[in-house]
Amino acid sequence: MIALASQVSTKTFDYILIHGAQTSGLTVAARLSEDPSVSVLVIEAGPANLDDPDLRKLTPAAFGTHFGKPQYDWAFQTIPQEFCKGRTVPFNRGKGLGGSSAINFFQYHRPAKSDIDSFGELGNDGWNWDLLEQYYSKSERFIQPLEKTDTMSYDLAHHGTKGPLAVAYPSAESNFEAPFQQALKNVGINLVKEPFSGDTNGTWVTPVTIDPEHRVRSYSANKYYQPNASRENLTVVVSAHVTKIGTELDPNGSATAVEVVFKSEDALYTVKVGKEVILSAGAIMSPQILELSGIGDKPVLEAAGIETRVHLPGVGNNVQEHIFANVTCELLPEVASNFLNFDVLGDPREYLRQQELYKTSGKGVFATCPASIAFVPLASISPASEALQKSVFESINAAVSSQQISPGLRKQYLLQLEHLKEKQPSCEFILSPRYMPGPKPPLPGQQYVTVSGLINHPFSRGSIHIASSDPLVPPSIDPKYFEHSYDLLQFVEQIKFCRKVLEQEPLRKFLTGTELLPGPEVQTDEQIADYIRDAFSTTWHTVGSCSMLPLADGGVVDKTLKVHKTTNIRVVDISVVPLHIGAHMQATAYAIGEIAADIIKGKVLKV
Numbered sequence: 001m002i003a004l005a006s007q008v009s010t011k012t013f014d015y016i017l018i019h020g021a022q023t024s025g026l027t028v029a030a031r032l033s034e035d036p037s038v039s040v041l042v043i044e045a046g047p048a049n050l051d052d053p054d055l056r057k058l059t060p061a062a063f064g065t066h067f068g069k070p071q072y073d074w075a076f077q078t079i080p081q082e083f084c085k086g087r088t089v090p091f092n093r094g095k096g097l098g099g100s101s102a103i104n105f106f107q108y109h110r111p112a113k114s115d116i117d118s119f120g121e122l123g124n125d126g127w128n129w130d131l132l133e134q135y136y137s138k139s140e141r142f143i144q145p146l147e148k149t150d151t152m153s154y155d156l157a158h159h160g161t162k163g164p165l166a167v168a169y170p171s172a173e174s175n176f177e178a179p180f181q182q183a184l185k186n187v188g189i190n191l192v193k194e195p196f197s198g199d200t201n202g203t204w205v206t207p208v209t210i211d212p213e214h215r216v217r218s219y220s221a222n223k224y225y226q227p228n229a230s231r232e233n234l235t236v237v238v239s240a241h242v243t244k245i246g247t248e249l250d251p252n253g254s255a256t257a258v259e260v261v262f263k264s265e266d267a268l269y270t271v272k273v274g275k276e277v278i279l280s281a282g283a284i285m286s287p288q289i290l291e292l293s294g295i296g297d298k299p300v301l302e303a304a305g306i307e308t309r310v311h312l313p314g315v316g317n318n319v320q321e322h323i324f325a326n327v328t329c330e331l332l333p334e335v336a337s338n339f340l341n342f343d344v345l346g347d348p349r350e351y352l353r354q355q356e357l358y359k360t361s362g363k364g365v366f367a368t369c370p371a372s373i374a375f376v377p378l379a380s381i382s383p384a385s386e387a388l389q390k391s392v393f394e395s396i397n398a399a400v401s402s403q404q405i406s407p408g409l410r411k412q413y414l415l416q417l418e419h420l421k422e423k424q425p426s427c428e429f430i431l432s433p434r435y436m437p438g439p440k441p442p443l444p445g446q447q448y449v450t451v452s453g454l455i456n457h458p459f460s461r462g463s464i465h466i467a468s469s470d471p472l473v474p475p476s477i478d479p480k481y482f483e484h485s486y487d488l489l490q491f492v493e494q495i496k497f498c499r500k501v502l503e504q505e506p507l508r509k510f511l512t513g514t515e516l517l518p519g520p521e522v523q524t525d526e527q528i529a530d531y532i533r534d535a536f537s538t539t540w541h542t543v544g545s546c547s548m549l550p551l552a553d554g555g556v557v558d559k560t561l562k563v564h565k566t567t568n569i570r571v572v573d574i575s576v577v578p579l580h581i582g583a584h585m586q587a588t589a590y591a592i593g594e595i596a597a598d599i600i601k602g603k604v605l606k607v
């Protein structure tokens with residue numbers, strides 16, 4: 001049930017999930033409250049937004065329409081980025097029950113096996129593909145398409161069919177899927193048989209988190225919370241901003257959470273901790289809450305005027321992010337009616353017509369979703385890959401030998417280099433039947449096709465730290481984009497490859513031959529790099545700010561997700577991912593939530 005702040009104030013709950021309303025958090029809350037003998041409290045800063053028509057209408061056709069609205073989005077910004085001409089980059093994050101799963105762009109899939117095995121190789125015994133595979137399946141309810149098209153490739157053996165989260169192919173194709181796959185095939189990129197098996201090298205159409213049976217977003221609030229909302233032992237407080245975890249220190253300096261303080265309207269409330277605090281505030285706010293509670297790097301805490309309870313230097317560091325930039329071309333007007341293209345929605349009358357079409361028949365633009373993707377190693381797309389990789393090997397090996405980098409980062413870089421050598425996929429591409437926001441506006445009435453390039457395994461490392469002791473002041477977000485030059489060099493190769501794909505038949509015959517973005521004036525590598533610096537966007541996949549790593553390697557949580565030097569505080573969200581993965585994050589966020597619940601129940605990863 002949803003309770004008022006005053007109804008929970010001063011009460012004791014076994015498990016208190018801070019911002020537990022988010023993707024991983026609600027997963028844990030639902031699983032822990034399966035046991036009627038334990039009490040679970042979820043505290044969420046945003047509103048409930050349940051059955052909100054504006055949220056329900058967030059079909060792919062309305063991507064981003066919630067941005068900047070305080071009931072849905074935190075609308076963070078990075079600090080000016082040193083290696084991107086001082087740009088600040090918008091950093092949207094979901095607010096309210098469901099967190100970012102309530103506003104994300106639906107793509108749902110798993111990373112490569114090597115990405116997940118890295119977690120264990122970095123010192124987290126037991127975290128590997130075999131473990132994650134079970135939990136990806138536990139959360140998933142894959143609904144087979146009524147009609148299987150040639151662009152779909154799946155094997156039920158690698159899908160969960162009984163989990164809470166409805167996952168399915170978009171109910172309509174845009175008709176660009178097959179031409180995109182053929183264009184990729186022409187340049188040596190093949191269809192992956194079953195991308196959910198841990199082999200993601202190639203192209204496929206990805207399933208999405210849209211429930212085809214009810215034509216609604218499938219997310220943690222309606223799939224994990226609402227079916228269990230009547231449980232007496234599961235209480236949710238919304239519009240409650242956690243300001244601090246109160247701790248007691250034992251003689252060894254180890255902290256035990258005893259209370260959680262939150263602000264609702266203008267009053268402060270306190271709840272008491274029976275067993276554990278589970279921090280699921282996401283990659284931006286989990287480190288902020290730890291630091292506000294005096295758990296973090298002493299100099300950072302001192303600068304913000306916070307007393308250090310536990311000196312834990314890793315908090316807020318090792319931040320890694322996926323970013324993307326686009327190549328956008330004009331669609332030939334005479335073939336436009338053969339495709340479902342989001343650009344038609346710029347005409348208000350057509351918008352209403354498409355909305356009605358979707359409501360009455362589940363068809364049209366609102367029924368489709370950009371879901372054509374590819375994951376490949378640089379070696380498959382660029383003749384420069386060997387030279388680039390040689391230079392990154394040399395620069396990182398030099399940094400490693402001269403001990404310019406920390407022992408923890410050294411281990412991560414060595415793994416990244418090994419993955420490059422093994423030709424694991426690190427370059428992603430997405431086809432979107434639409435204009436994507438960029439430095440040049442679209443021409444009125446013109447429809448476009450965009451191929452985006454995304455870098456998945458950056459070498460740059462950023463940070464997210466408190467900028468003030470005031471919990472309502474957003475943290476300082478500094479992803480340090482392109483601090484490591486390899487990230488930009490790889491990105492340039494990816495943009496060139498986007499162009500190459502758009503020049504392949506049968507895609508090319510549907511285009512006018514005019515490129516809007518970056519545009520014909522952008523030709524040399526330096527010009528492309530400049531375009532990227534001006535135009536890239538975050539993919540909202542931040543990880544690493546509470547990395548699961550040994551303490552000596554800059555870790556924040558151990559393999560049971562417990563914060564080092566604490567007895568009963570865990571972090572359960574994607575901030576624990578220690579080395580970035582080649583996938584969109586939500587499937588992994590749900591799997592981490594599922595694993596955390598079983599760790600707490602003593603079923604897995606026992607110490």
Ligand SMILES: Cc1cc2nc3c(=O)[nH]c(=O)nc-3n(C[C@H](O)[C@H](O)[C@H](O)COP(=O)(O)OP(=O)(O)OC[C@H]3O[C@@H](n4cnc5c(N)ncnc54)[C@H](O)[C@@H]3O)c2cc1C
Nearest residue numbers: 019022045095099100104105106107242282540584585586
């Ligand atoms: C716009 C967008 C598009 C995306 N598209 C995709 C996609 O297509 N596919 C995919 O797999 N992934 C996608 N993602 C990423 C994915 O949704 C997230 O990685 C995943 O939901 C986990 O997010 P998180 O860990 O950052 O936490 P979140 O889910 O963002 O949760 C954080 C929660 O903490 C709450 N909170 C924060 N601060 C406070 C505070 N001070 N007090 C109380 N509560 C607080 C928030 O309100 C929120 O509920 C997208 C994300 C965004 C933002």
